[in-house]
Amino acid sequence: MIQDFDIFERALVGESCWMRAADGSRWELPTGRWLGVADAGDRRADRALTRCCDGPTVDLGCGPGRLVADLMQRGVLALGVDLSPMAVAITRFRGAPALRRDLFGPLPGAGRWSYALLADGNIGIGGDPRRILARTADLLAPDGLAVVEFGCPGGGSVIHQMRLESGSRVGSWFPWASVSIDHAERLARASGFRVLDTAAVDGRYIAWLRRDGAAAEAGVR
Numbered sequence: 001m002i003q004d005f006d007i008f009e010r011a012l013v014g015e016s017c018w019m020r021a022a023d024g025s026r027w028e029l030p031t032g033r034w035l036g037v038a039d040a041g042d043r044r045a046d047r048a049l050t051r052c053c054d055g056p057t058v059d060l061g062c063g064p065g066r067l068v069a070d071l072m073q074r075g076v077l078a079l080g081v082d083l084s085p086m087a088v089a090i091t092r093f094r095g096a097p098a099l100r101r102d103l104f105g106p107l108p109g110a111g112r113w114s115y116a117l118l119a120d121g122n123i124g125i126g127g128d129p130r131r132i133l134a135r136t137a138d139l140l141a142p143d144g145l146a147v148v149e150f151g152c153p154g155g156g157s158v159i160h161q162m163r164l165e166s167g168s169r170v171g172s173w174f175p176w177a178s179v180s181i182d183h184a185e186r187l188a189r190a191s192g193f194r195v196l197d198t199a200a201v202d203g204r205y206i207a208w209l210r211r212d213g214a215a216a217e218a219g220v221r
Helices: 002-012 040-050 066-073 085-093 129-139 181-190
Strands: 017-021 026-028 057-060 078-082 098-100 113-118 140-150 157-166 174-179 193-201 204-211
Touching: 002 017, 002 085, 002 157, 040 066, 040 140, 040 193, 040 204, 057 066, 057 129, 066 078, 078 085, 085 098, 113 129, 129 140, 129 181, 140 181, 157 181, 174 181, 181 193, 181 204
Parallel strands: 057 078, 057 113, 078 098, 113 140
Antiparallel strands: 017 026, 017 157, 140 204, 157 174, 193 204
């Protein structure tokens, strides 16, 4: 785990790093997007992720905090949560609050957050999307909204064994799930949510999920 943090943090300071699946496929970590040095398409998608957030928002797996910082600049109370010490430090350097915590451990405001963000594929953390959404439900207020970024259509719902790599280091294998946007409805129903809306924004796919049975029926603004 320490070595995995080391590789991730090398990526945050500009070293080329990537994720490799057990089948040999790999892709470079999108650190430019995470650090806020993104192209116009990513900026549009990021705006779509946060456009409805007008109340207390928790970003689960916030990375270096671009979304938390944007919300704070808009006057929205927000908190980032991540296990990476450097990611948390960068978020705080941006003037946004962040905690170095396990998403499944004690977190402030549990049961009272208006919005929870699962951006950048964080629905796949731990290889168990239903567990992630169940935890998200625990954190949200009864009428709270989860904003979730999914994978492209046609990819199904797959659990991978992944590892982080750089030019000089190789991390340990860990489970990670990828869930395509066309599985959002099925996953939501299985996890006690319902899908209010979905959108495709410059090649990224977002769904807005309300806890099933919530009293509020307001749609995404």
